[in-house]
Amino acid sequence: MKKFSSVTGLVLPLDRANVDTDFIIPKQFLKSIKRTGFGVNLFDEHRYKDKGKPDADNSQRPINEDFVLNQARYADARILLARENFGCGSSREHAPWALDDYGFRAILAPSFADIFFNNCFKNGLLPIVLNREIVESLFKDVEATPGFALCIDLETQGIKKPDGDIINFEIEPSRKHCLLNGLDDIGITMRDAERIRQFENNWRATSPFYFTLK
Amino acid sequence: MSSKTLYDKLWSNHLVLQRDDGTALLYIDRHLIHEVTSPQAFEGLRLAGRTPWRADANFATPDHNIPTTKSERSQGLEGIKDPVSKIQVATLDDNCREFGILEMDMNDIRQGIVHVVGPEQGATLPGMTIVCGDSHTSTHGALGALAHGIGTSEVEHVLATQCLIAQKAKNMLVRVSGQLKKGVTAKDIVLAIIGELGTAGGTGYTIEFGGDAIEGLSVEGRMTVCNMAIEAGARAGLVACDKKTLEYIKGRPFAPSGDLWDEAASAWMELKSDEGAVFDSVLELNAAEIEPQVTWGTSPEMVVSVNGRVPLISEEIEKSKQANYQQALAYMGLKSGMAISDIRLDCIFIGSCTNSRIEDLREAAAMVKGKHKAETVEVAMVVPGSGLVKQKAEEEGLDKVFIEAGLEWREPGCSMCLAMNADQLGAGKHCASTSNRNFEGRQGFGGRTHLVSPAMAAAAAIHGRFVDVSAL
Numbered sequence A: 001m002k003k004f005s006s007v008t009g010l011v012l013p014l015d016r017a018n019v020d021t022d023f024i025i026p027k028q029f030l031k032s033i034k035r036t037g038f039g040v041n042l043f044d045e046h047r048y049k050d051k052g053k054p055d056a057d058n059s060q061r062p063i064n065e066d067f068v069l070n071q072a073r074y075a076d077a078r079i080l081l082a083r084e085n086f087g088c089g090s091s092r093e094h095a096p097w098a099l100d101d102y103g104f105r106a107i108l109a110p111s112f113a114d115i116f117f118n119n120c121f122k123n124g125l126l127p128i129v130l131n132r133e134i135v136e137s138l139f140k141d142v143e144a145t146p147g148f149a150l151c152i153d154l155e156t157q158g159i160k161k162p163d164g165d166i167i168n169f170e171i172e173p174s175r176k177h178c179l180l181n182g183l184d185d186i187g188i189t190m191r192d193a194e195r196i197r198q199f200e201n202n203w204r205a206t207s208p209f210y211f212t213l214k
Numbered sequence B: 001m002s003s004k005t006l007y008d009k010l011w012s013n014h015l016v017l018q019r020d021d022g023t024a025l026l027y028i029d030r031h032l033i034h035e036v037t038s039p040q041a042f043e044g045l046r047l048a049g050r051t052p053w054r055a056d057a058n059f060a061t062p063d064h065n066i067p068t069t070k071s072e073r074s075q076g077l078e079g080i081k082d083p084v085s086k087i088q089v090a091t092l093d094d095n096c097r098e099f100g101i102l103e104m105d106m107n108d109i110r111q112g113i114v115h116v117v118g119p120e121q122g123a124t125l126p127g128m129t130i131v132c133g134d135s136h137t138s139t140h141g142a143l144g145a146l147a148h149g150i151g152t153s154e155v156e157h158v159l160a161t162q163c164l165i166a167q168k169a170k171n172m173l174v175r176v177s178g179q180l181k182k183g184v185t186a187k188d189i190v191l192a193i194i195g196e197l198g199t200a201g202g203t204g205y206t207i208e209f210g211g212d213a214i215e216g217l218s219v220e221g222r223m224t225v226c227n228m229a230i231e232a233g234a235r236a237g238l239v240a241c242d243k244k245t246l247e248y249i250k251g252r253p254f255a256p257s258g259d260l261w262d263e264a265a266s267a268w269m270e271l272k273s274d275e276g277a278v279f280d281s282v283l284e285l286n287a288a289e290i291e292p293q294v295t296w297g298t299s300p301e302m303v304v305s306v307n308g309r310v311p312l313i314s315e316e317i318e319k320s321k322q323a324n325y326q327q328a329l330a331y332m333g334l335k336s337g338m339a340i341s342d343i344r345l346d347c348i349f350i351g352s353c354t355n356s357r358i359e360d361l362r363e364a365a366a367m368v369k370g371k372h373k374a375e376t377v378e379v380a381m382v383v384p385g386s387g388l389v390k391q392k393a394e395e396e397g398l399d400k401v402f403i404e405a406g407l408e409w410r411e412p413g414c415s416m417c418l419a420m421n422a423d424q425l426g427a428g429k430h431c432a433s434t435s436n437r438n439f440e441g442r443q444g445f446g447g448r449t450h451l452v453s454p455a456m457a458a459a460a461a462i463h464g465r466f467v468d469v470s471a472l
Helices: A027-031 A094-102 A114-121 A132-144 A173-181 A185-190 A193-206 B006-013 B039-048 B083-099 B114-121 B135-143 B152-161 B186-197 B219-232 B243-249 B258-268 B319-332 B358-368 B387-395 B398-404 B454-463
Strands: A006-013 A079-081 A106-109 A126-129 A149-153 A158-160 A166-168 B015-018 B024-027 B030-033 B058-060 B129-132 B146-149 B163-166 B170-177 B205-210 B236-238 B281-286 B293-295 B303-305 B347-350 B379-382 B430-433 B448-451
Touching: A006 A132, A027 A094, A027 B083, A079 A132, A079 A149, A094 A114, A106 A132, A114 A126, A114 A173, A114 B152, A185 A193, A185 B152, A185 B163, A193 B015, A193 B024, B006 B015, B006 B146, B006 B205, B006 B236, B030 B114, B030 B152, B039 B083, B039 B152, B058 B114, B114 B129, B114 B135, B114 B219, B114 B387, B129 B135, B129 B152, B135 B146, B135 B219, B135 B236, B135 B243, B146 B219, B146 B236, B152 B163, B170 B186, B186 B219, B186 B281, B186 B293, B186 B303, B186 B454, B205 B219, B219 B236, B219 B243, B219 B358, B243 B258, B347 B358, B347 B454, B358 B387, B358 B398, B358 B454, B387 B398, B430 B454
Parallel strands: A006 A079, A079 A106, A106 A126, B030 B058, B030 B129, B129 B146, B170 B205, B170 B281, B205 B236, B347 B379, B347 B430, B430 B448
Antiparallel strands: A006 A149, A149 A158, A158 A166, B015 B024, B024 B163, B293 B303, B293 B448
């Protein structure tokens, strides 16, 4: 997995609650059997005016100029600022793949949907939960300040604002450790293979009726 | 020993190890696989030179991309017109063959929506941990199993290690008590619950559904309720195991039999929350007050009674929600304050992992029998959840009832629930749908979804608008 230590970049505000995974990446793009290439279709139904197709030349499609992603002041944003319950809906990991492929490295929101939140960490993407008031003030800052950028440092768990103020954030130690070191979950789990084997043997002995699918 | 909730029991039964950092390794009994969220996981295994830990814990069936017209289906894989879909379905076949995983492929009569097929085959059993790269895996909790959706990285992790890195959720009890009105179904119960909890009210929780109204539901009805736990933000929903659960499972192809059945059945009857178990949160609903539900907006929480109105955007609505409501109304093309019964419907979809089982089809058929769909309804389709559901429905003559009423009788798959195949709702069209999500574009680009029960969708097909089936 890709390591994450820090990111400094422009902040893109997506002022909308309950952004679902269909919003992030519509279903027609889920037919790909690869993990990459989803960035050009991030927020597809809002970013373009027509209906997207997996094999379309996106450079030829009509752009929705009103959508925040298409506004010049937010070009090359690396940090997404969002509202409550970001990433609700399906379990598709294509959602974090699309955000990552576009270039986002971190998402700030008051709350996230569970499965999406978990999927982010598997892809070196950092979702940060901040309290509602802080998110509200960041939306105001971004709106008022063209070029508003933040510097997020994972080691110190701090978000540095342009005025030098630091917003601290919480992260579970294990997730932090994996992100900082780019660790592969499977590799870590396999260190406990013997424990798993013991559990399984015991489980098979006490609950043999779960081992009947042949 | 202190009292435990059903979730506590399922969790501790599968706990391989608890790490100091709060994460745990949870053993997974059953892993269900479909074509959309698995190809990258299998590719990951191949690249790392890994093989499945226990191939016989997995089973697969294609569902999301599968065409539902007879002409396409009769030609098997070659009949899939969309080349990208075809590759994805073929990739599942290839991966299952390579890694020795049981697959009910698209030509197999047992193929269907993975959450319909699992319980139908007896591959879903009480007391199991079940995962699948699909958020509606919560469905299987109806049988007293701990079941939830996972992402593709976790699909790979479960394939490789038979475990999931997990953190224990909090316990929530939703108790639905009292007698349901005639015509009010499991779907209405769960929509009413989501209306109360909100789309994120269950985030961080496992929800156990209890109370005499839930006990009174059939096992299939309980599946409908648990299916939509995720629409309230909860990854997993649960219903305690009882005699109905055992009756449902007994004799199914992969269910235990003989002595093993007796052993299992006595263990499974313990799968309920202890008397006095403490829940972190409790929601109480009176079943008698629930009316047939209809969603008006673009989130399942935007739901009202069929006799209600689209909300007025007024100061009574929380300020933070007002913008959301405005966006939803604009997308749905509805006026604030209009009656739900005034919405003109263009399309009817009866199907999905929420409502495509035999009881759902019976409920819908009873509504359209001897009648004909309204002329203003352009498309009305019934998509059974599996080949075996379809076969059973045909034995009962339900297919004829639907066809005579002017509804299309399709082949099994996910279909217009998420419109990954050719079954797509047109832009600006209103659809009465028995599925689970009314997100923007969910059923097709620009499509407008109203979530309802099978009875409500079928009655809407006849009338071209929503009618209160509890008053018929």
